[in-house]
Amino acid sequence: MDDTSSGRIxxxxxxxxxxxxVLDTWSVLVLEELCEAPRRFNQLRRLIxxxxxxxxxxxxxxxxxxxxxxxxxxxxxxxxxxxxxPLGKTLREPIxxxxxxxxxxxxxxxxxxxxxDDATGDHG
Amino acid sequence: MDDTSSGRIxxxxxxxxxxxxVLDTWSVLVLEELCEAPRRFNQLRRLIxxxxxxxxxxxxxxxxxxxxxxxxxxxxxxxxxxxxxPLGKTLREPIxxxxxxxxxxxxxxxxxxxxxDDATGDHG
DNA sequence: CCGTATCCAGAGAGATACTG
DNA sequence: CAGTATCTCTCTGGATACGG
Numbered sequence: 669m670d671d672t673s674s675g676r677i678x679x680x681x682x683x684x685x686x687x688x689x690v691l692d693t694w695s696v697l698v699l700e701e702l703c704e705a706p707r708r709f710n711q712l713r714r715l716i717x718x719x720x721x722x723x724x725x726x727x728x729x730x731x732x733x734x735x736x737x738x739x740x741x742x743x744x745x746x747x748x749x750x751x752x753x754p755l756g757k758t759l760r761e762p763i764x765x766x767x768x769x770x771x772x773x774x775x776x777x778x779x780x781x782x783x784x785d786d787a788t789g790d791h792g
Numbered sequence: 793m794d795d796t797s798s799g800r801i802x803x804x805x806x807x808x809x810x811x812x813x814v815l816d817t818w819s820v821l822v823l824e825e826l827c828e829a830p831r832r833f834n835q836l837r838r839l840i841x842x843x844x845x846x847x848x849x850x851x852x853x854x855x856x857x858x859x860x861x862x863x864x865x866x867x868x869x870x871x872x873x874x875x876x877x878p879l880g881k882t883l884r885e886p887i888x889x890x891x892x893x894x895x896x897x898x899x900x901x902x903x904x905x906x907x908x909d910d911a912t913g914d915h916g
Numbered sequence: 917c918c919g920t921a922t923c924c925a926g927a928g929a930g931a932t933a934c935t936g
Numbered sequence: 937c938a939g940t941a942t943c944t945c946t947c948t949g950g951a952t953a954c955g956g
Contacts, residue, residue: 781856
């Protein structure tokens with residue numbers, strides 16, 4: 669817990685690849701929704717401000733890595749249901765820990781940014 | 793904690809902005825390094841496979857948000873030290889939770905991907 | 917040593933149109 | 937309804953050269 673730190677974690681390319689596919693905006697939002705309940709494709713589109721293309725890509729990635737199950741539940745007209753997997757659910761805890769962290773610190777961060785921008789004259 | 797979920801977190805643009813600036817590859821690696829000890833600019837470059845440009849941008853962002861302190865410790869030749877702040881340290885726990893998660897599940901994810909690629913014929 | 921400036925290439929995301 | 941196919945544009949990030 670302190671600065672001399674024994675708990676160093678070695679960050680391998682495998683870590684980065686895995687996390688990179690899961691920590692983008694749309695993946696987090698989709699996983700949150702599917703943790704609530706199974707959803708249909710256009711249902712997700714209404715819940716999340718994402719384009720068709722990006723939602724498709726996100727769902728494919730999540731499906732490929734085993735976080736999400738895709739099931740055709742009807743054929744005429746076609747209906748598809750996306751459902752979180754047990755593996756997908758294991759992500760919820762660490763992700764929500766991060767969201768809680770941002771909840772707790774967002775104001776301090778805003779203040780730091782305002783101070784920085786004020787000091788430098790920058791605005792970006 | 794279960795699927796019927798009472799602990800729903802509302803993900804605002806503010807959350808996304810904060811997390812987006814902190815969860816990229818270089819930020820995570822830099823924060824990990826600085827949690828170990830204060831570092832110099834070129835010292836970080838030797839420790840992390842990042843270009844000058846990206847390291848500069850990463851450090852600026854982390855400094856702006858208050859995660860990192862930048863101090864000129866000498867002038868001739870110029871020497872600059874980067875140091876983690878108390879706010880920066882609060883990120884370590886949730887980030888390492890995520891890294892532990894990827895450690896624990898990376899193999900299962902690899903297997904899921906292999907299965908998916910095998911089933912679809914895709915490779916990417 | 918610690919950066920900034922410039923150019924350039926590839927990935928990602930939006931808009932739009934179309935299909936089983 | 938649930939996607940696929942383009943096209944375009946921006947944004948990121950690497951390479952390189954130069955400056956305080």
